Amino acid sequence: MESTKVVQALASLAQVTRLEIYRLLVSRGPEGFSAGELVERLTIPGPTLSFHLKALANAELITARKESRFIYYAANFSQMNELVTYLTQNCCSLGAVCDPVCSPGKYLRPKKSA
Amino acid sequence: MESTKVVQALASLAQVTRLEIYRLLVSRGPEGFSAGELVERLTIPGPTLSFHLKALANAELITARKESRFIYYAANFSQMNELVTYLTQNCCSLGAVCDPVCSPGKYLRPKKSA
DNA sequence: AAATTAATTTTATTATTCTGGAAATATGGA
DNA sequence: TCCATATTTCCAGAATAATAAAATTAATTT
Structure with a gap:
């Protein structure tokens, strides 16, 4: 993933409303929600939603598919995985021990001793 | 991780210079780089670097440790792990199949348990 | 073809963030 | 103590982003 695309993806998530939209779509899965369903669930004005969906779609973190009058938005999981890869790779590549x-997730279980 | 902290962390990375700083610190490991070393390596003015370091430190994605006149900045890997967890959890929790x-990265390598 | 519905684009206003020079703070050495 | 070094804070202008009302596009129904 290219660094300017990474910045774009991060910026698209770095906003309360957009993060909420994204998380809702993640929990929904591939089927997605239409713009109208999102307006209802999030109780935000249409233009505001549209503005934020565009940002997420440009960053390719969500996809849009048109079905008759509706546009269904769904999380693009592979883009998120590429983003995570970018953020976590090259750890200590400059030679430190x-x-x-x-390694994420692997060591992080809170110990009783500290 | 709390959602406002997540937005803060994402915002702190959603900027070319800060992303560059963060990645450099990731590649460096726990030893970190001093502010001066970062100014040299990234060729940006001191005040600009300071401004960006503060954003990353407030988001707890990097840590600062003072050693005599120097301040060493290092990536905080556990915070990144929490961030990644937040962004990827609850996939399809609304019931879709x-x-x-x-977990695209995982199904390439078949699990041992069924 | 008109009316209805779903969603977007345009636009203006407001708010926030970025940048880097000049001044300030803090530590260590002569 | 005085000086050099490391880094930060202050400040102000420039740039960018967020919000939502009004206008617009597009598909469907009657």
């Missing part, structure tokens, strides 16, 4: 630090 | 969609 940092074995447990780099 | 979408098994391979949620």
Whole structure:
């Protein structure tokens, strides 16, 4: 993933309303929600929603598919995975010793001793 | 992780210079780079760097440790892991069927348990 | 073809963020 | 103490982003 695209993707998520939209679409899965359903669920004005959907779609974090009068929006999971890869790769590649630090999820269970 | 903290973390990365700083610190590991070393490597003015470091530090994506006159900045990997967890969790939790969609990186390597 | 419905684009206003020079703070050395 | 070094804070202008009402496009129904 190219760095300007990464910035775009991050910026598209770095906004309360858009993050909410994205999370709702993640929980929904591939079927997606129409713009109207999102307006209802999030109780925000149409133009505002449209503005935010555009940002997420331009960043390719969501996809849009038109079905008759409706436009269904769904999370694009592969783009999120590429983003995560970009953010976590090259850990300690400059040579430092940092074995447990780099691997996500693997070491992070709170210990009783500290 | 709380959603306003998530937005803050995403915003702190959604900027070319800050993303560059963060990635450099990721590649460096726990030892970190001093502000001066970062000014040199990134060729940006001190005040500009300081402004961006503050944003990343407030978001807890990097840590600062003072050592004599120097301040060493290092990536905070556990915060990134929490961020990634937040962004990827609850996939399809609203009931849709979408098994391979949620963890694309994982299904390439078949699980041992059924 | 008119009316209805779904959603977007345009637009103006407001709010926030970025940038870097000049001044300020803090530490260590002569 | 005085000086150099490391870094930050202050400030003001420039740039960018968010909001939502009004106008617009597009598809469907009657």
